[in-house]
Amino acid sequence: MKPKSDQAGVYVSGTTHGEKPGESFQGTTGGTEHEPIVRMVEITKRFGEFVANDRISLDLYRGEIHALLGENGAGKTTLMNVLFGYYQPDGGKIFMNGHEVVIKGPDMAHALGIGMVHQHFKLVDRFTVTENIILGAEPRAGFTIDRSRAREIVERLAGQYGLYVDPDRRIEEITIGAGQRVEILKMLYRGADVLILDEPTAVLTPQEVHELLNILRSLAAQGKAILLITHKLKEILAVADRVTIIRRGRLVGTLPVRETDAATLAEMMVGRRVIFNLDKAPFQPGRVMLTVRDVKEARSGADALKGVSFSIRAGEIYGIAGVDGNGQSALIEALTGLRRIASGEVLLEDKPIHNANPRTVFESGVGHIPEDRHRRGLILDFPLYENLVLNTYYQSPYTVRGLIQPLAMQKQAERLIQAFDVRASHLNVPARALSGGNQQKAIIARELSRRPKLLIAAQPTRGLDVGAIEAVHREILKFRDAGGAVLLISFELDEILALSDRIGVMYEGRLVGEVLPHQTSEEALGLMMAGQTARGVKEA
């Protein structure tokens, strides 16, 4: 069962324990050295009772882009944290260039030539690009930092790998894509031969993703080994040489990318067949349910509203695309009574709901799936049943003459759990104990049970696994088909394109364009998301 690599560089992977016995994948490693630069053998990591990694083996060659695929919670990040020295494995061994190593911490990982680019950048906003790159390993001239040499090194590295950044700009002034290039440069500056990238495309526009993939190719071509953690099949198919799939902490298999396809990968990742296409009923718009007219905030900044107008009809899903931090959060809060606006108006049917109390807003018929389900959508320490009546608790029959009625709450919770297939061992478990998908289903159940006229769904599938995403999408479409109006805000373009009847693109607090999903492309949307206004796009 042990993966082994023979001298010819042919890789044979025995796979998981019991899941697909005997099945093996064979692939060449395409012109790499004989010895893998990193070999992780039967790594096991437990947290208490929970086995996050169960005897997972993985190897990585120079010049290879190796994708690590798995759903949220499958154990990808844990495995990488073991490799990077954040965690000590409870079992298994790590070899580098054939020698066993015990990686005691990130410092040691750096010393061994392993670099990690985290999902959330670890950069100092006020420092320049160069300063960030050299931070902690500055070239010195006596007691001072040799700035000119530092700048030279940065420029040389940037040129060598095609990572274009302005070495003198401050981090706060550059784009997210550029910030990511700085992170990669930081690793290269420290002499990393192995680069781990944790969900690097989550925050990028499609164009930036494209650029990043090119950079990765160039890095691999120059002999770097790249481990790409992701759950996006498209990127793997575009750029990776091999892919290792893990599911629920176990290895499913490692296979060469050119011998596989999206459907196979998805099935291996999820453990069952995945249907990619949503059954979407034809678009039958009704009357206008929500009108947003020139909404502005008093404050300034890229994420402040600077005049947003759109409307949504009954039976319509209006998607808002955009890169994180362009005013989406402010818009959601302005529509739900959580944020004051300075001018403009928000009408639900004909009734103004701006600058109203959140309770008034939802009593008038707005359901809201909040962006942050842990902080806003749920009270994690409250039992599930209390969370299921979180915004109706004060109404009869849940409160009678000032006294809450736990039995009535539990009865309602029972109904919702049944109707929306929320899986929990008990009504009394704290919301914290539910999986992300079930937490989200609970929120959706709560919001839709009030039969709102408008549903605001903000990042409704963020961090969910494929099965839960399907369930959430189905509920949203069901609501729309029943004549509800939906405002969908998402950073996932695929989601926006799949669900929306109309799409507005948000950039720096404004809607810079409005398009129909079948008349646009990811590229066109990507350009608008980067601030270029749509040309030749018809107002829908």
Next chain:
Amino acid sequence: MRLWDRFLHSFISPGLWVPFGSIVLGFLVGAIIMAFGGFNPFVAYAALMQKAFGSPYNIGEMLREMTPLLLTGLSVAFAFRAGLLNIGTAGQMVMGSLGAALVGVLVPLPPIVHAIVALFVGVLFGALWGSLVGYLKAYRGVNEVIAAIMLNWVALYFANYVIRTAILDPQQKQRSLYVASSARINADFLSALFQNARLSYGFLLALLMVYVFWFLLYRTRLGFELRAVGAGAEAAQYAGIRIGRQVIVTMFLSGAFSGLAGAIEVLGVYGYMTISTVHASYGFDGIAVALLGGATALGTLFSAFLFAVLSYGAAGMQFAADVPLEVSRVVMAAILFFVAASALVRSLYTVTLGRMRRGSLESEVNRS
């Protein structure tokens, strides 16, 4: 600030290991200190227990000592559940005493009615004083800890002024006149049970408040809102709860518990109110009681009992083993130190622990 909130939050019902472990370690620290000072800790602790439980009278007096500790403990715990640290229990207690003393001395009323009105006014004084802190926090952005500490002193000197000008005992000069006997809440049958210890209906009221505390939190709409604000302010806001108003109501009710403690001291124990230059220690001890009790109703009851044993028994320790009174304060402080240390550790690691626990539960749920 988020870390601070998480720190405070970590005190709420940590289970049984933390408080009991802390108590054991606290006694251990006290013993070590006594041993270093040349005292025999076994003799000292035996004397402490002897003093607290040695005779019915002593038990009664220990329970008398427990009464204000329990009420200020409940007061702190109540605010705690809404995410507020009520450090103003001392001031609220003084105001409670003042309200009760004023009614008891100045307002002529028939028996029973007099006592009830005096208690009620005491409670109201404490509650209003508490809600002032809430108002300052909710609508003026003043940190509740700072406002409460300052208002503690304002309350003390205000009370001294009122006693001096309105109800001073001309013979004694340092205290108020006695409240009318119609306003006293002495419970003769209780006193008789404990060899004339100064136990009053106040003790029974305090026990009743343990239930009231639980009922308010878990059976009323108000308690639901209060717990929601405490456990997730942003989610509470999302649910349509007005946080500012909630803060004031919470501090009002929290102050009411302390006000009751103050009123009971006047009407049930002393019969008068003293002009004083420092606060009685009950106010701050209430914080310790609430924290050790995990801000739960029963936990607070048990920890008030323990602290009453420690502080009432300290005199015995001094008498029999010559150990200074302060050693029992050291034990209390050490217990609290261990409770706080565990809360700090847990708040710092909430993220990782939470993730791990969630992970394991998640897989359980998924399997089922």
